[in-house]
Amino acid sequence: MEERSTQELENALSRADEIEDVLDFDENTLSDVTVAEYLNQLLQEHNLKKNDIINASCIDQAYAYHIFSGDKKQPGRAKLLALSIAMKLSRVETEHLLYYGRVNKLYAKNNWDKVIIYALNKKLSVERTNCILSDLSLTPLLG
Template sequence: MDRKTTDELLKILENVSSERALEKYVEEHTEKPEGSLAAYLEKILAEKHLEKSSVIQASGLQRNYGYQIFSGTRGAGRDKLLALCIAMKMTAKEIQRALQLAGLNGLYARVRRDAVIIFAVNKGLSVLDTNELLDEMGERILE
């Protein structure tokens, strides 16, 4: 099956007239969420052989808050999650997935601040170096 553009999917959805047709549309054209943010972060930690404590320290988050995000008992704001993801050396694609699972806006290359963050991620910069770059570019740091 060819992957359709969002515009094509919207046209198809406009013509859905029954619940049965909606079920077919959902089955054929939508993505199923894969678990929780906490489970995803645990998976990435294991894949990259990282320790939560060192990631939290590198992220600059308060220790308790970082552990609460990892356990799923507390939600993360966009900047806090970005800091954790950068500290975990996630790829831009992995970060987009984490943001999606958290129900947060993804990184958008047309947004100046997001473009700087994407650049930093692609270059493997630390949270501290990312914040320095953001500041140099006149953008708000990750707080």
């Protein structure tokens, strides 16, 4: 899955004769899969065990299993980010997960999001991420 840069999309917009040209431009970048499908794909790609990730995410086990099974269609941004951190995903993989979850992408000018980006880059645990958020008087990832 190759993501096109914002600049490439803006360039395509400036050159487009018809709006359909631009709408189709990024058609193959992110397919229309569910959160559960993408999470399970990531488990396979990274050779991860679902139970280990659920435990590391600090999400209620029953709820987390509903996310992975697809029973919970839109789990919420914080829960998706907790799973992303627990899975030690890249920033791009995390942004795709947020996209599939239909929630806001990470925004580097937001202090809370900065901590999450830092945690992703440093491969921190959910617990350590929550400690940093707490130390900075920011809302914990889960709770």
